[in-house]
Amino acid sequence: MKEKRTVLQFVSRYGAACFLGALLLGNAVFTKNFISINIVWNLVTQGFVTLVAALGMMLAISSGGIDLSVGSVMPVAAMITAGNLEKGIGYAVLAGLLAALLLGCFNGVIIGVFKVQPFIVTLSMYMMARGLAQLTNNSMVLNFTNEAFTRLSRYRIGNQVPVQLLIIPVFIGLLFVIVKKSTVGRYIQAAGDNREGARLSGVPIIGTTIFVYGMCSLLAGAAGIFEIARVGASDPNTLGLHVELDAIAAVVLGGTPMSGGKINLSGTVFAAFVMQLIVMTANMNNISAQYAYIVKAALILAAVIAQRRESLRR
Amino acid sequence: MxxxxxxxxxxxxxxxxxxxxxxxxxxxxxxxxxxxxxxxxxxxxxxxxxxxxxxxxxxxxxxxxxxxxxxxxxxxxxxxxxxxxxxxxxxxxxxxxxxxxxxxxxxxxxxxxxxxxxxxxxxxxxxxxxxxxxxxxxxxxxxxxxxxxxxxxxxxxxxxxxxxxxxxxxxxxxxxxxxxxxxxxxxxxxxxxxxxxxxxxxxxxxxxxxxxxxxxxxxxxxxxxxxxxxxxxxxxxxxxxxxxxVMNRKAARREISGEALFEAREVTRGVRVRGIDLSVRKGEVVGLAGLLGAGRTEFVRTVFAADKMEAGRIYMEGKQVSFRSPRAAVKRGLGFLSEDRKAEGIIPHLSVRENMSLAILPQVSRAAWIRKRMEREKVEFYSGKLRVKTPDQEQSICNLSGGNQQKVILARWMATKPKLLILDEPTRGIDVGAKAEIEVLIREMAEEGIGVLLISSELEELVRNCDRIAVIRDGRKIVELEGEEISEEAVLHSLSAASENGKEVDR
Missing domain, CATH: 3.40.50.300 (P-loop containing nucleotide triphosphate hydrolases)
Known part of the structure; x- marks a missing residue:
């Protein structure tokens, strides 16, 4: 029993990292041509969007809520950025990010001030933001050629190392500061673990909520902008589709409890790459993508069951 | 059988x-x-x-x-x-x-x-x-x-x-x-x-x-x-x-004089709190006695802005205040230990450190950046002062025993250096040893000049610790006992007298 308890704790804390290791190892043995540095670069560039979205989702889930709208906020930021590129890259990116931030703060205000369930509010935003994104260009793909902008995602250091490898630590560092070093990170986790207890201890619930959803959207917007820089076009219809699901999956698999509370930052990071690696494994072994879905689903269920078991033991 | x-x-x-x-x-x-x-x-x-x-x-x-x-x-x-x-x-x-x-x-x-x-x-x-x-x-x-x-x-x-x-x-x-x-x-x-x-x-x-x-x-x-x-x-x-x-440690009852630190007038909320007047002086322990459902908890929650006040006024140090949220009350020097430790006190999966420093985060941080060393020192200090038994600060609070959890929450409030501390059933569900320690702490805080508002369903505890006791019934204050008037018999008497003449008192 004692061992079982600690094993469960271990699984929910480091499970994602172990799984990533096992998956890499398994691939190295069984997948042809897997051992090449390019695989790592692919993993980093393709897993980037899921990771950034998952970092934001992690805050929402930790606070006791959820944000279903990230996949639709992505194209809003992307379309606004793409549409303003000729006015200057800095201007365009800021405009895109600002739009994402506003949508997120809107979510936060409705949830925090009007006390509507996050699920409902962000589901509405999921539909609304997609609509907004499509309105910007009549549901048509916006193409652009702007080398300076696409370098954001395409640049390879020494023609080898993708620029994402430098950007990812910036995002992780930002979240690390929020989660571990800042008052708001503490407030988020306290409110998610015991809302009433936190409120009675003077935690500013409304402000914290607005921060959470604002930040979550902002990160989604950033993910959207980096994504179109990689693709070289912005498609309001498909960009970001289902990203929220991969993000939620990464957070849960990473060991942050679905019911809110203590954040597992490193778990989220590893799990985001696990989600991507599953897809890549399927691709490289000519397994159809449907199986990748099923494997992902099984993983999520296993992660949630491990969480449940651990909390029941308490 | x-x-x-x-x-x-x-x-x-x-x-x-x-x-x-x-x-x-x-x-x-x-x-x-x-x-x-x-x-x-x-x-x-x-x-x-x-x-x-x-x-x-x-x-x-x-x-x-x-x-x-x-x-x-x-x-x-x-x-x-x-x-x-x-x-x-x-x-x-x-x-x-x-x-x-x-x-x-x-x-x-x-x-x-x-x-x-x-x-x-x-x-x-x-x-x-x-x-x-x-x-x-x-x-x-x-x-x-x-x-x-x-x-x-x-x-x-x-x-x-x-x-x-x-x-x-x-x-x-x-x-x-x-x-x-x-x-x-x-x-x-x-x-x-x-x-x-x-x-x-x-x-x-x-x-x-x-x-x-x-x-x-x-x-x-x-x-x-x-x-x-x-x-x-x-x-x-x-x-x-x-x-x-731990027994027979009745403290010498003190005469507290001076201006009221805290004053509530005609505080009203729903049917449970129907116009209560109450004041607490600096360094005074005021008890709220009454039966279950008399409105004591509801009254203090209203004062702390945990629930919305429908009518009435509150004064802190002579100035009228109106709290929009518990946070505002905390900023003005109030602290509130809820009677339900599990649902409204502990943040179960956060550590002892994170639980204890929750209410003082603004004090131990600069521009939203938590100063870790300062936080640790504070937690260290209060853990020692309250003799919290835990392997280390990073232990999840839910792994501690009830008495130790309560000490952590009490420390959370003591660390804010409150002017008025509201304690709703601070010794409920904890053992005699910890209970005695908490009672001693209450006296110590009062001696340091903190006003304490104490609710307890154990009359003995109120009689032992309070300088003044207000008896609450049906959302109203029936009587206040002070100094030598305080005894279990007197409280019981006023409660039963009130119920016999319920109509007159209720008016």
Whole structure:
């Protein structure tokens, strides 16, 4: 029993990292041509969007809520950025990010001030933001050629190392500061673990909520902008589709409890790459993508069951 | 019916990482016996109960229940064998009627339809057989806690439980309700059902229990008949040192004068708080006495802006204030320790450090950046001052015993250096040792000039600690007792006098 308890704790804390290791190892043995540095670069560039979205989702889930709208906020930021590129890259990116931030703060205000369930509010935003994104260009793909902008995602250091490898630590560092070093990170986790207890201890619930959803959207917007820089076009219809699901999956698999509370930052990071690696494994072994879905689903269920078991033991 | 062995535990041990929670404990329950399980928090009571009900697995030892060796893997197995647990938080469904709750999962059915008439008749008959008078069609959630408690007991009996574990069943009951519950327990005892009774109210042990088993630090101290034990002996055995240290420590009552630090006028909210005036001076401990549901908790919650004030005014240091949220109240120097530690106090999965520093985060941070060293020092200081027992600051608070959790929450508020600290049942559900320590802390805080507003359902505790006591009834203040007027008799007298002349007082 004692061992079982600690094993469960271990699984929910480091499970994602172990799984990533096992998956890499398994691939190295069984997948042809897997051992090449390019695989790592692919993993980093393709897993980037899921990771950034998952970092934001992690805050929402930790606070006791959820944000279903990230996949639709992505194209809003992307379309606004793409549409303003000729006015200057800095201007365009800021405009895109600002739009994402506003949508997120809107979510936060409705949830925090009007006390509507996050699920409902962000589901509405999921539909609304997609609509907004499509309105910007009549549901048509916006193409652009702007080398300076696409370098954001395409640049390879020494023609080898993708620029994402430098950007990812910036995002992780930002979240690390929020989660571990800042008052708001503490407030988020306290409110998610015991809302009433936190409120009675003077935690500013409304402000914290607005921060959470604002930040979550902002990160989604950033993910959207980096994504179109990689693709070289912005498609309001498909960009970001289902990203929220991969993000939620990464957070849960990473060991942050679905019911809110203590954040597992490193778990989220590893799990985001696990989600991507599953897809890549399927691709490289000519397994159809449907199986990748099923494997992902099984993983999520296993992660949630491990969480449940651990909390029941308490 | 007594004399037949119902449960026999021999050499039970259970180890958790870092602690031996139970060490070779023997424990027996006879048929038709109420057996008290006593000990401070962390003594091993809950571990024993959890092993017995299949929540934990034992490491060593044997359990024989009803002549058969058992080792339950889960709670369902324990229940099936005839062991039922009545918790403080009941596992009943408040939205269903009393009768439905009683028959939940096994409603009598005629021709595929639920036989409502039969349910009500049988429920009525069964409950009155146990001496419980209640409208069985009533929604359970609308019944008093006592009735809900009894329905839970009755349900266990009707499920043919042979061993009932009652974990703090009385902690949220008033005196009268406790009497009724004890009446029910007597009836069940006569049916040969064994009961394990856990309570922090020592008087109850002598009133209802046949034998007492005392645990300390995971080890069995002694099992003996309750009649052979005095309260003094019991406390001594529980804490392992002379009880004189913790009893009879009535502080010299002080005369507090000076301007009011805090003043509430005509504070009103709903039917529970109907225009209460109250003031607290610097360094004064003011008690709120009253029966359950008198409006004491509701009053202090309103003052703290946990609930919205409908009418009335509040003054701090002579200036009128109006708090929009608890946060605003905290900023102005108020602190509030809620009566429900689990639901409104601890942040269960955060660490001791994070729990303790929650209310002082603004003070230990600069521009939203937490200054870790400062935070640690504060937590270190208050952990030492309150003698919090924890392996380290990073331990999740939910792994601590109740008394230690309460100390952490108290430290959370002390660290804010409050001007007025509201303590709602600060010693509920914690053991005598920790209780004594908390009472001492209350006095110390008052001496440092903090105004304390204390709610307790234990009159002794109020009488021992308060400089002034306000008696609350039906959302109104009936009377204030001060200085030499304060005594248990005086409080009881004013409460009963008020109910006799209820109309006049209520006006």
């Amino acid at each position: 007594t004399g037949q062995r119902l449960l026999e535990i021999r050499g039970l041990s259970k180890r958790f990482p870092g602690v031996l929670a139970l060490d070779q404990v023997d424990f027996t329950v006879e048929k038709g016996e109420v057996h008290a399980l006593m000990g401070e928090n962390g003594a091993g009571k809950s571990t024993l109960i959890k092993i017995l009900t299949g929540i934990y697995e034992k490491d060593e030892g044997t359990m024989v229940f009803d002549g058969r060796e058992v080792d339950f893997r889960n709670t369902a197995q324990a229940q099936e064998a005839g062991i039922s647990t009545i918790y403080q938080e009941l596992n009943l469904i408040p939205e269903l009627s009393v009768a439905e709750n009683l028959f939940l999962g096994r409603q009598p059915v005629t021709r595929g339809r639920i036989a409502w008439k039969k349910i009500y008749e049988q429920a009525e008959e069964f409950l009155s057989g146990l001496g419980i008078q209640v409208d069985v069609k009533k929604r359970l959630g609308g019944c008093s806690t006592a009735v809900q408690q009894m329905v839970a007991v009755a349900r266990a009996v009707s499920l043919e439980a042979r061993l009932l574990i009652m974990d703090e069943p009385t902690s949220s009951l008033g005196d009268k309700e406790v009497k009724i519950l004890f009446g029910l327990m007597d009836k069940i005892r006569a049916q040969g059902i064994g009961m394990i009774f856990v309570s922090h109210r020592l008087d109850e042990i002598f009133e209802i229990c046949d034998r007492v088993t005392i645990l300390r630090d995971g080890r069995l101290v002694e099992t003996l008949p309750a009649a052979d034990l005095t309260k003094y002996d019991l406390i001594t055995k529980m804490i392992g040192r002379d009880a004189g240290e």
